[in-house]
Amino acid sequence: MPDCSRPNRINIDLGPYKQRWVAYCALHQLTPSAAFRQVVAKLTENMATAGDAAAAPPTTRKHRKEIGLTDAELRFVEACAEAEGFSPTRWIIALIQARMGNGAQFGQFELAALGKSNLILLTIARQLRQIAGMQQGLAGGPMPELLPVVAEVRTRIANHTAEVAQAIARNIERWHGK
Incomplete structure (x- = not known):
């Protein structure tokens, strides 16, 4: 005992x-x-x-629970889930997890945006390597071919930052009911 x-x-x-x-x-x-x-x-x-x-x-x-939704509630859940890249069940679970403090749950669209983000970051890294290589060849002054490369990198970084900020804002709005 x-x-x-x-x-x-x-x-x-x-x-x-x-x-x-x-x-x-x-x-x-x-x-x-x-x-x-x-x-x-x-x-x-x-x-x-x-x-x-x-x-x-x-x-x-996992515990299975059955909930009853009105037609309007079901249409709302299905529309939100579809718009955000979830199945209706997964959308409800993600909502619950977010409210429990587990953070916003990314949908398929946000995951795709993050995947695209990785490709953009790889491109930026490759371009930065090009800039570094050009800087090594700099002997007598600035190289004119450097300016368009730098401008493109800055544009890509700005676009990327805006896209990520929008994805984060959508998640915050979605899971906090704003």
């Missing part, structure tokens, strides 16, 4: 490790319990800094 007076107690059968554990504890002048607490503290220290919620393992069990 478990000892209910000490709810933080853990009983472990160490099997073949018992003698080595006792020897380790004696060598370091620790009781087995104190040494075990040190091991647990070390193994969980990163989890503790993220907060108690992060320390608890996430629940993967």
Whole structure:
């Protein structure tokens, strides 16, 4: 029968490790319990800094709930879900997760925009390498061919920044009901 007076107690059968554990504890002048607490503290220290919620393992069990929607509510959910790249069920789940504090959930359109963003960033990086190469060849003054490359990079960065800002704003508006 478990000892209910000490709810933080853990009983472990160490099997073949018992003698080595006792020897380790004696060598370091620790009781087995104190040494075990040190091991647990070390193994969980990163989890503790993220907060108690992060320390608890996430629940993967799903619970099925049936909800009744009016025709207008169903049309609204379906329209929102379609416009934002979700199935109606996934849209409702994403809404719940956002309200639980798990952050805005990106739909398929936002994910596609982020994928496009990665391609744009790769292009920008390639162009910056070109600029760096041109700078190395600079001996007597500015190179006229450098100006259009820099202008294109600036335009791409500005367009990219605006697109990402719009995606973020759409997510904030969607999940906070504004």
